[in-house]
Amino acid sequence: NAGVMQNPRHLVRRRGQEARLRCSPMKGHSHVYWYRQLPEEGLKFMVYLQKENIIDESGMPKERFSAEFPKEGPSILRIQQVVRGDSAAYFCASSLLEEGYNEQFFGPGTRLTVL
Amino acid sequence: GQQLNQSPQSMFIQEGEDVSMNCTSSSIFNTWLWYKQEPGEGPVLLIALYKAGELTSNGRLTAQFGITRKDSFLNISASIPSDVGIYFCAGVNSGGSNYKLTFGKGTLLTVNP
Numbered sequence: 001n002a003g004v005m006q007n008p009r010h011l012v013r014r015r016g017q018e019a020r021l022r023c024s025p026m027k028g029h030s031h032v033y034w035y036r037q038l039p040e041e042g043l044k045f046m047v048y049l050q051k052e053n054i055i056d057e058s059g060m061p062k063e064r065f066s067a068e069f070p071k072e073g074p075s076i077l078r079i080q081q082v083v084r085g086d087s088a089a090y091f092c093a094s095s096l097l098e099e100g101y102n103e104q105f106f107g108p109g110t111r112l113t114v115l
Numbered sequence: 116g117q118q119l120n121q122s123p124q125s126m127f128i129q130e131g132e133d134v135s136m137n138c139t140s141s142s143i144f145n146t147w148l149w150y151k152q153e154p155g156e157g158p159v160l161l162i163a164l165y166k167a168g169e170l171t172s173n174g175r176l177t178a179q180f181g182i183t184r185k186d187s188f189l190n191i192s193a194s195i196p197s198d199v200g201i202y203f204c205a206g207v208n209s210g211g212s213n214y215k216l217t218f219g220k221g222t223l224l225t226v227n228p
Contacts, residue, residue: 031214033216041220041221042119042121043158043218048214048215055214091158103160105160109157111155
């Protein structure tokens with residue numbers, strides 16, 4: 001499967017625990033984006049990363065949320081001390097973007113439920 | 116922040132009917148995209164539009180980039196049951212943040228066989 005891969009597909013956490021969401025971009029893609037989708041809403045941009053760099057994190061809450069895309073391995077979206085309001089579907093997308101817009105391909109998402 | 120107004124919110128149609136949905140914005144976008152999302156899955160890109168006035172088809176789907184660059188529509192002709200899903204429009208700005216997709220809230224399409 002050469003598409004964007006995300007795991008886990010479903011994640012259940014209790015309030016106060018940590019959630020780690022992983023994303024492996026399409027082969028050859030070095031640009032990763034994370035989006036959040038609340039029920040009956042469109043996707044909202046959170047963060048844009050290139051290898052070892054955070055380019056734009058303007059859509060990500062300043063507290064408890066962090067993202068990384070290391071030189072080796074998947075991109076990680078980390079949510080510390082989760083609260084019920086963090087329950088949502090989190091989607092990762094990747095692209096070949098060099099300059100200007102390039103098509104973003106989405107993974108199947110991680111559905112986070114906070115009890 | 117920027118918002119896209121997508122309508123209608125939902126549609127219930129009979130198999131074989133044509134469907135039209137649209138998105139409007141108060142801001143100018145330089146790219147419009149249409150995605151389809153099925154339950155439990157991520158959005159799948161259907162059509163990308165890069166020029167004002169552009170009309171693009173993908174099988175039974177046709178989408179247009181409005182001349183004002185503030186709107187776009189998607190038409191589906193001769194609908195079939197597998198067209199069921201949520202259709203999202205998304206816009207991309209020109210300028211520095213030309214990677215950031217702004218999504219509409221989606222149109223839920225139900226097709227009765």
